[in-house]
Amino acid sequence: MSVESAPAVQEKKKEALFSKKNIRILRDPLDDNNPVTVQVLGICSALAVTVQVKPAMIMALGVIFVTAFSNLFTSLLRNTIPNRVRIIVQLIIIATLVTIVDQVLKAYMFDISKKLSVFVGLIITNCIVMGRLEAFALAQKPWPSLMDGIGNGLGYGIILVVVAVIREIFGAGTVLGFHVIPQWAYDHGYVNNGLMVLPPAALFVIGVYIWAQRSWNKKLVNVS
Amino acid sequence: MKFLQNIVDSVKPHFVKGGRFEKLYPVFEAFETFLFVPGETTSHGVHVRDAMDMKRTMMAVILALIPATLFGMWNVGYQHYLAFGMEATLMENFMFGFWKVLPIIIVSYAVGLGVEFAFSALRGHPVSEGYLVTGLLIPLTLPVTIPLWMVALAAVFCTLLGKEIFGGTGMNFMNPALLARAFLFFAFPAFMSGDIWTDLSPEAGHAVVDAFSGATNLVAFDANFHNVQSASDMFWGFEQGSIGETSAAACLIGALILIITGVGSWRIIVSACLGALLMGLTLNMVAPADLPNHAMHTPAYYHLLIGSFAFGVVFMATDPVSAAQTEKGKWIYGLLIGAFTVILRVFNPAYPEGVMLSILLMNVFAPLIDHIVVEQHIKSRLKRA
Numbered sequence: 001m002s003v004e005s006a007p008a009v010q011e012k013k014k015e016a017l018f019s020k021k022n023i024r025i026l027r028d029p030l031d032d033n034n035p036v037t038v039q040v041l042g043i044c045s046a047l048a049v050t051v052q053v054k055p056a057m058i059m060a061l062g063v064i065f066v067t068a069f070s071n072l073f074t075s076l077l078r079n080t081i082p083n084r085v086r087i088i089v090q091l092i093i094i095a096t097l098v099t100i101v102d103q104v105l106k107a108y109m110f111d112i113s114k115k116l117s118v119f120v121g122l123i124i125t126n127c128i129v130m131g132r133l134e135a136f137a138l139a140q141k142p143w144p145s146l147m148d149g150i151g152n153g154l155g156y157g158i159i160l161v162v163v164a165v166i167r168e169i170f171g172a173g174t175v176l177g178f179h180v181i182p183q184w185a186y187d188h189g190y191v192n193n194g195l196m197v198l199p200p201a202a203l204f205v206i207g208v209y210i211w212a213q214r215s216w217n218k219k220l221v222n223v224s
Numbered sequence: 225m226k227f228l229q230n231i232v233d234s235v236k237p238h239f240v241k242g243g244r245f246e247k248l249y250p251v252f253e254a255f256e257t258f259l260f261v262p263g264e265t266t267s268h269g270v271h272v273r274d275a276m277d278m279k280r281t282m283m284a285v286i287l288a289l290i291p292a293t294l295f296g297m298w299n300v301g302y303q304h305y306l307a308f309g310m311e312a313t314l315m316e317n318f319m320f321g322f323w324k325v326l327p328i329i330i331v332s333y334a335v336g337l338g339v340e341f342a343f344s345a346l347r348g349h350p351v352s353e354g355y356l357v358t359g360l361l362i363p364l365t366l367p368v369t370i371p372l373w374m375v376a377l378a379a380v381f382c383t384l385l386g387k388e389i390f391g392g393t394g395m396n397f398m399n400p401a402l403l404a405r406a407f408l409f410f411a412f413p414a415f416m417s418g419d420i421w422t423d424l425s426p427e428a429g430h431a432v433v434d435a436f437s438g439a440t441n442l443v444a445f446d447a448n449f450h451n452v453q454s455a456s457d458m459f460w461g462f463e464q465g466s467i468g469e470t471s472a473a474a475c476l477i478g479a480l481i482l483i484i485t486g487v488g489s490w491r492i493i494v495s496a497c498l499g500a501l502l503m504g505l506t507l508n509m510v511a512p513a514d515l516p517n518h519a520m521h522t523p524a525y526y527h528l529l530i531g532s533f534a535f536g537v538v539f540m541a542t543d544p545v546s547a548a549q550t551e552k553g554k555w556i557y558g559l560l561i562g563a564f565t566v567i568l569r570v571f572n573p574a575y576p577e578g579v580m581l582s583i584l585l586m587n588v589f590a591p592l593i594d595h596i597v598v599e600q601h602i603k604s605r606l607k608r609a
Contacts, residue, residue: 189371195411204385211389 017143026147029155031217036159037210038220041127045119046160047202053176055115056164060157062101064150066123067132070094071149074137081138090133091124098123128156163205171196232256250344254351278393282356284485285539288478289360289468292535295461296468297321300368303422303464309433324368324423325467331372333359336379343388354393354400354545355383361401361539364468365532365580366408369420374412378404398587399543402536402580409580417576421464440464442531442569442576448517449526458529469532479538488542491554492561496537499562500527507570519570527566536579537561546587550597557593561586 015021035041042063049059070093074081081089102120105113113120123129132152137145168174170193173181181190195201214220232255238244239252257279298314300321305312312320336355344351362379382404387396409416419438441463444451453463461471469475482488504524511520527533541547541561548557561582568578575581 189373191371191374191412191415193411194413195407198410200410207389208385 022144022147025144026151029148029151030158031155031213032219034155034159034213035128035131035152036156037206037213039128039131041131042156043203043206045122045126046156046163046206047199049116049119050160050164050167050202050205051171051197052115052168053161053164055112056160057157058105058109058112059116059119060153060160062098062105062120063123063126063128063156064153065101066094066097066126067129067153067156068146068149069097070129071132071137071145072142074133075140075142075145078138078140086138087130090130094124094129094133128152159206159209162209163202166205167196167201171201228259232259248345250349250351251341254341254344279353279356281487282353284481284487285357286360288481288485288488289357289364289539291474291477292364292468292471292539293325293360294318295471295474296364297325299461299470300324300423300467302462304424307422307424307432307436308427308430310427310430321368325363327372328363328366328368328370328375328467329360331375332362332379335376336362336383339380339383339388343383343392349392352393354387354396358382358401358404362404364535365401365405365466367416367420367465368423368467370408370415374408374415377411378408381407394545397546397591398584399540399546402540402584402587405580406584421466438464440531440576443573445522445526445530445569446519446573446576449519449522450517452526452530455526455529458526466532466535469535472529472534475534475538482538482542487544488538489544489547489554491551492542492547492558493537495555495558496541496562496565497528499559500533500566501525501562502559503527503563503566507566522570527569531569531577531579533565533579536565536583540579540583541586546590548590548593548597550594552600553590553593553597556597557586557590560589 029035033039036043036046045059050056070090073093074090077089077093098121101123102113105116105120132148136148140148165175168176169180173179173186173192236252236256239246239249241249245252298318298321301312301317301319301324302321304320305317333355336359340355341351359379362375362382366375382400386398386400386403387393390396414420421438421440422436424432441452441458442465452458457463459472461473463470479488479493483490483493501524504522504527507520508522508524511518515521522530537558541558548554561579564582564585565578568575568581572578
């Protein structure tokens with residue numbers, strides 16, 4: 001920590017870990033400032049990994065891990081990172097974390113890792129991660145940064161899981177591999193919807209989610 | 225008529241502001257203007273109005289669709305009895321098809337209009353007439369064996385995601401009926417391609433004849449273009465296919481009605497046919513000589529008769545909302561639809577019917593075409609100034 005900034009910090013009263021402000025930082029990305037449906041970031045991986053619920057959940061956990069810790073580390077280093085090379089430093093932090101996620105998945109969940117394939121590696125290019133570093137972590141203290149990272153990862157994860165549940169129910173009739181559409185429905189002529197397995201379906205589902213979200217959350221109308 | 229007017233006038237007080245069913249005013253308004261031309265006058269702006277309002281326009285399209293619908297019903301019966309090798313009179317053919325097609329049309333209208341009415345009541349805007357045509361177009365683009373719940377799903381999909389989400393009739397950038405068909409095509413491929421074109425519900429004492437093949441001309445022509453039926457069969461429509469699209473002749477009558485009433489643009493119809501012919505001729509020229517059966521050798525005019533080209537171009541491409549708006553733009557739009565259709569048919573056997581995809585594609589490009597045409601015009605005017 002540099003000497004100049006120290007007095008400024010002491011002037012303020014020490015903030016509680018879960019003060020109202022911090023809770024808001026954590027909660028905002030879930031709805032009001034959702035990275036996928038409001039900021040429209042990270043759409044590509046939302047299209048690719050949401051065919052089934054399980055890979056989507058793993059992917060969401062991976063992204064939460066990366067956003068949380070990249071935010072934390074960048075925030076810790078924020079006063080020592082030279083401004084002109086900050087993107088490179090951020091990329092190194094993100095890439096390290098993504099490699100950890102990738103290796104853990106390969107070691108303990110090989111089949112899931114195969115399903116997610118290249119999209120784990122592509123977390124590096126996920127705009128949400130770098131967007132939060134640039135917009136938040138570079139200017140905020142470590143604890144709020146960690147909260148912001150977890151919040152944004154969760155906001156992304158919620159969308160991923162919601163979309164995946166819808167796509168898996170209609171595309172394969174299952175959730176997490178369990179059959180939810182009863183056999184008698186198939187006996188009476190019900191057929192799984194092949195469109196739901198194709199990537200465009202994720203676009204439709206996210207679009208409808210945005211529509212629904214804007215209907216219940218009037219704050220968002222005409223914001224973006 | 226006076227009697228109808230009296231009924232409408234007597235229930236009106238219940239629906240206007242302060243009445244018992246105030247919330248349902250859009251529904252009432254829809255029925256009222258369906259029966260009578262509204263007596264409202266414009267309060268500001270342009271005061272001269274054509275009697276040809278939206279409901280009348282839509283009715284002209286419905287009228288144009290009637291020949292295709294009637295022929296389609298007959299053909300459903302004809303193909304059915306043909307498959308079983310049975311002799312049937314004209315009336316038997318028609319009645320068989322009538323009872324098969326009617327439920328599809330009813331489901332399409334009931335579900336689609338239900339969604340539309342629900343939305344109008346929720347949003348408080350008047351019910352739009354757009355669905356009158358869409359509701360009939362959807363059944364005509366589907367095979368007769370389609371399960372009814374799929375028709376309902378497609379109707380919901382196209383009204384919600386094709387139209388309402390963009391702001392209702394007139395705001396959609398794609399043809400809703402085609403969107404419904406594309407939705408079913410990708411969602412339930414097993415029910416939209418393959419041997420599903422003829423209704424094979426069992427006939428007592430008869431079995432399907434050996435010579436029966438469920439493949440349409442479009443599928444046959446990909447392997448060997450000599451396998452398609454004769455040009456006259458394809459022109460009159462004695463072939464398998466979606467309910468309303470088999471007969472190019474019925475579509476031609478429809479095209480005449482659309483052009484005479486001024487509802488459909490003749491430029492789009494003519495340019496799309498030209499585009500298909502030109503592309504067909506080009507492919508003929510570059511076709512490999514050592515493969516005499518290759519689809520590229522197909523005579524160019526076959527492309528106008530085969531599959532649902534005629535139906536798509538006459539009733540879908542001319543949709544005034546999703547087509548290009550400028551005169552020059554319409555020529556470009558039509559030419560590209562024709563050309564893309566032939567390319568898709570010949571080179572991509574996975575999607576036998578290219579006309580659906582090429583119209584949807586050009587729907588997306590129509591605003592861009594218009595933009596370029598308008599910019600070009602401005603530039604040329606500036607040069608003269």
